[in-house]
Amino acid sequence: MKNYDVAVVGAGPVGSTFARIMAEKGFEVAILEKKKEIGVPLQCAGLVGKRIKEVNVLPNEFIINPVHGGFLHSPQDTVLSVSKGKPEAYVLDRVKYDQFLAHLAEDSGAEILLNHGVEKIDSVNGVINLKNKEKTKISAGVVVGADGHSSIVSSTFNPLAESFQAAQYLIDVGEKRFQTNFVHLYVDSRVSPGFLWVIPLSESTARVGLFADANYQQLTIILNELLNKRSELRGATILKKYYGVIPRHDPHKQLVKDRVILLGDAASQVKPTTGGGLIMGFTSAEIASRAVSKALEVDNVEILTDYNKQYQERFKKELKVQLMVHKIFKSLNDDNLEYMFQKLKQEGAEDIISHYGDIDTQSTLVKEMFKRGIIFSILPKMLSWRISSLWK
Ligand SMILES: Cc1cc2nc3c(=O)[nH]c(=O)nc-3n(C[C@H](O)[C@H](O)[C@H](O)COP(=O)(O)OP(=O)(O)OC[C@H]3O[C@@H](n4cnc5c(N)ncnc54)[C@H](O)[C@@H]3O)c2cc1C
Structure with a gap:
């Protein structure tokens, strides 16, 4: 049985990033990936906050467009327009970026084993059973479950993860209709707390999608409605359809057990407000790498619990606010959503959102809205009190 210091299950962006960090530190690392090609099919809108450049390598060639702002649409199309006049986020070529991150891990010394689906793990001994005819086994000092929303690794010590469904089309409207530096987000109580998005890739092509607590048939109906309703989308040719799953953030998820840790979607490390997982996953990979290196160096897996402590310190407060939102x-x-948008517009919230809004951290914006009394004017009293208690 081949033995590694670290075996990462899943060559998604988070698993590859963690593997790269550990290989750079000199550990012997394997990545076990069930697919034969990394990054496909695309299951992402590819919108990520500018902070990504602080938490991972992102060469410009994987950026399709910088995003300066967005238009937030209410059910009756009251529009809040927010912009900082400079790039706040990027639209990524996710397929190529995932492949790039895997190559970086490989260049740093990690071994990538494609067609290596994991069937079962023994968390105490760090033994991994592969899903092949030979029933091959691999062992590792630390096993990392970065195997996405339906993680086999997580399921060995956590209940089945709850999730949202997501659907996305790649569309072409055949003429120049989009401003490439601005995205459109649409709220609709049928999909809340999810939302719909239009993310231009060029002046005539865009990713149009949504996530919600609904089945794929319902998602498709709502998405098609948007295509028919919006004049800028009308007559669009659908070039591709994608479906995917976004895990619900679970604050009670166990992230460490014996020799095993969870990362990324497998750990439900997604922002409750947007379902975005890249920045949280990359940040967590860095946090985890410190605990895993130390545990391997002194040969004491109890140190792995430091990962959970540091992760909680880093994200607990922000996640609490986002879960409340x-x-x-x-x-x-x-009707409530419409009222809220109209009030926000009247109260001059576009400037406040433009100034304090951040695609990754909403707590600063919510706090500012409290200070200015805006939250009290848009939400029923009971809800406002519940949120204000977060800062007490
Ligand atoms: C429609 C949609 C839109 C999204 N839009 C955004 C966005 O705009 N911005 C953003 O930040 N996030 C977005 N996300 C979320 C983002 O895609 C995820 O958070 C991110 O992919 C998580 O990366 P990961 O490496 O943890 O998991 P994944 O990317 O899911 O990778 C897991 C890997 O593990 C492999 N695997 C699974 N099971 C096994 C097994 N048993 N054995 C071996 N390998 C296995 C899989 O094949 C896969 O390669 C979106 C998600 C969806 C579905």
């Missing part, structure tokens, strides 16, 4: 959106009907 998420809950509130879920409870609002279309």
Whole structure:
């Protein structure tokens, strides 16, 4: 049985990033990936905050467009326009970026084993059973479950993860209709706390999608409605259809057990408000790498629990605010959403969102809205009190 210091299950962006960091530190690392090609099919809108450049390598060739701002649409199309006049986010070529991150890991010394689906793990001994005829086994000092939303690794010590469904089309409208530096987001109580998006790739092509607590048939109906309703999307040719799963953030998920840790979607490290997982996953990979290196160096897997502690310190407060925002959106009907948008517009919230808004951290914006009394004017009293208690 081949033995490694670290075996990472899943060559997604987070698994590859973690593997690269550990290989750079000199550990013997294997990545076990069930697919024969990394990064396909695309299951991402590819919109990521500018902070990605602080938490991972991102060469410009994988950036399709910088994003300066967005238009937020209410159910009756009250529009809040927010912009900072400079890049706040990027639209990525996710397929090529995932492949690049895997190559970086390989260049740093990690061994990538494609067609290596993992069937079962023994968390105490770090033994991994592969899903092949030979029933091959691999062992490792630390096993990392970075195997996405339906993680086999997580399921050995966590209940089945809950998730949202997502659908996305790549469309071509045949003429120049889009501003490439601006995205459009649409709220609709049928999909809340999810939302719909239009992310231009060029002046005539875009990713149009949504995520919600609904089945794929319902998602498709709502997505098609958007295509028919919006004049800028009308007559679009659908070039590709993608479906995917976004895990619900679970604050109670166990991230460490014996010799095993979880990372990325497998650890439900996604922002509750947007479902975005790249920045949280990359940040967590760095946090985890410190605990895993130390545990391997002194041969004591109990140190792995440091990962959970440091992860909680880094994200707990922000996630609490986002989970609250998420809950509130879920409870609002279309009339409430409409009222909220109109009030926000009247109260001059576009400037505040433009100034304090951040695709990755919403707590600063929510806090500012409190300070200015805006939250009290847009939400029923009980809800406002619940949110304000977060800062007490
Ligand atoms: C429609 C959609 C839109 C999204 N848009 C955005 C966005 O705009 N911005 C953003 O930040 N995030 C977005 N996300 C979320 C983002 O894609 C994920 O958070 C991210 O891919 C998580 O990376 P990961 O490496 O943890 O997992 P994954 O990317 O899911 O990779 C897991 C890997 O593990 C492999 N694997 C699974 N099971 C096994 C097994 N048993 N054995 C071996 N290998 C296995 C899989 O084949 C896969 O390669 C979106 C998600 C969806 C579905």
